[in-house]
Amino acid sequence: MDGSYTSLIRLFAPKIPLVLRTFITHSLWLSETSSDRGLRTEITIKFMRSLFENPNPSPIGKMQQWSLGAPAIKGRKWIAQTTFPQPPLEVHGDVLEQLFKAFEGLKEGGETYTVPELLPVQGEWTGYRAGVDSNAPQLNVSEQEKYHRLMKEVRSDVTILYFHGGAYYLMDPASHRQSSVRLAKLTKGRVFSVRYRLAPQNPFPAGLLDAFVAYLSLLYPPPGSFHAAVPASHIVFSGDSAGGGLSMALLQLLLVLHRQSSSSSSSSSSSSSSSSSSSSSSSSSSAAGPSMQWHGATVSIPLPAGVATNSGWFDLTHSLPSIHTNYKYDYLPHPSFVTRRRYQPDAVWPATPPRNNLYANDDCLLHPLVSPITAPDWSHAPPLLFLAGEEQLADENRVVAHRARSSSSSSSSSAAADTTVIYEEYGKLPHCFCLLLSPGALPASRKCFESWAAFCRDCVVAATAAAAAATQQEEEEEEEEEKRRAVATTGLLKEGSRATMVDPKTLRETSVEWDALYRGDGSVEQIRRGMRRALAERFPRVGGSAAAAADGDGDGEKKMMMRMMNGEARAQGPEVVV
Secondary structure (H helix, E strand, O other): OOOOHHHHHHHHHHHHHHHHHHHHHHHOOOOOOOOOOOHHHHHHHHHHHHHHOOOOOOOHHHHHHHHOOOOOOEOOEEEEEEEEOOOOHHHHHHHHHHHHHHHHHHOOOOOOOOOOOOOOEEEEEEEEOOOOOOOOEOOOOOHHHHHHHHHHOOOOOOEEEEEOOOOOOOOOHHHHHHHHHHHHHHHOOEEEEEEOOOOOOOOOOHHHHHHHHHHHHHHOOOOOOOOOOOOHHHEEEEEEOHHHHHHHHHHHHHHHHHHHHHHHHHHHHHHOOOOHHHHHHHHHHHHHOOEEEEOOEEEEOOOOOEEEEEOOOOOOOOOOOHHHHOHHHOOOOOHHHHHHOOOOOOOOOOOOOOOOEOOOOHHHOOOOOOOHHHOOOOOOOOOEEEEEEOOOOHHHHHHHHHHHHHHHHHOOOHHHHOOOEEEEEEOOOOOOHHHHOOOOOOHHHHHHHHHHHHHHHHHHHHHHHHHHHHHHOOOOHHHHHHHHHHHOOOHHHHHOOEEEEEOOOOOOEEEEOHHHHOOOOOOHHHHHHHHHHHHHHHOHHHHHHHHHHHOOOHHHHHHHHHHHHOOOOHHHOOEOOO
């Protein structure tokens, strides 16, 4: 990442014997995955796994710094760095209040978090630069001029709000430029990649707050912004791994605010029914949804056009079976290795006060804004895309996709019933495979990117058309609803919700019934019970209390979490998945 040939040699030289062994076993069909994937894929996975299963890992701070190294910007990409300022001090409280309201609305008991400071949010505008070779240097012009030149090559309304992966403590928009540029090229749009604050220095909900501020800044540009206001109908949230989790957490935050606003408006309307003017005002407020103060103005908080995740990390406790059963296809470390791993202390870890998880307080790991797999309700969500390999995180992607589809199908609201959920899983391929294995070398990576980009395009086309129809037919609700349904059936969205398995070699798609997607009990109650058991196994010093909590003993769960917060499980080491 730092561009140093010496560093690369130090990294790769010790792995030469591993590469040779992999070549021999794969070529002689001695590997259990020889028939499932090519040699290049096999070597890449084995090499990556050897890095993640290092028995003597570097300190957290050192690994983090290494992952933040920015390669030179050159070739067919536009990169414009920018910073969105925080709103004036007098409205800080309103921005934070929205976050706190969503957290409180989803909490089950005594979850805690560190209150984050509202700070400026950095990021990169990314676009495709045509007509130059792969080594063309970036132009020596201002960041604002780079943005203007980027926009001259944009041919669609698509704006992707992107959150990079890296287990919430590694990586940066710079490390994901190739994938961001590819999405910009395929959508003919632009990508804003958020440089959200990283753990462990900035634990939950600092990163989520940055994501929220970035979204508001796209909708309502703060003073000095390069961009004009972006309609919500043009914005698609997207991310890989932890960034996929952050995308869904941000969506859940917005959904909770909308539900709370609807409930508040209904109560207000009911209590003031004797006054026609009050009733009219309530109705208008309900239609507008939640609102807040932002840079001196009252603004609404709309939902985006869609959300697309790639190998999303939705369960921070690693509790589902695929964590074990799909290990042979993946490069992520085995759970038993994660439990044994020890990090050398440094300035950033262990944290003060102590906790076991890098990203969030231990009593908060089951909260839906931390682990979206526990979110009880996805109704009224925009279209959702889940892309995954046959990886260790496959089950959590299946569960969230299935529950999102079930939330839509079971809702009596026609708006919720229209929510499209698309699940696409690629057999025998690892976590974030299309970002790791070049689309030029692996056809499955090319298809994955094409599905990803097509979904983003289709969401924006459908949402833009729906917004236009709503504006033209505000007083004809039934007719408007029919038009909205009609324009929402375009491209990938036309076939409605579906789950497919993709053969990595032939790219043949096989449809899967939703009820067969995850054969375990995917109810929120059962998932939470399994997550508590996973914590009990990982932190045996609090195992008794955790086991009681897993069996439904609320007092046991509370005692377990209190002991974890007090640092009694500290010796077990942090939870880390990249």
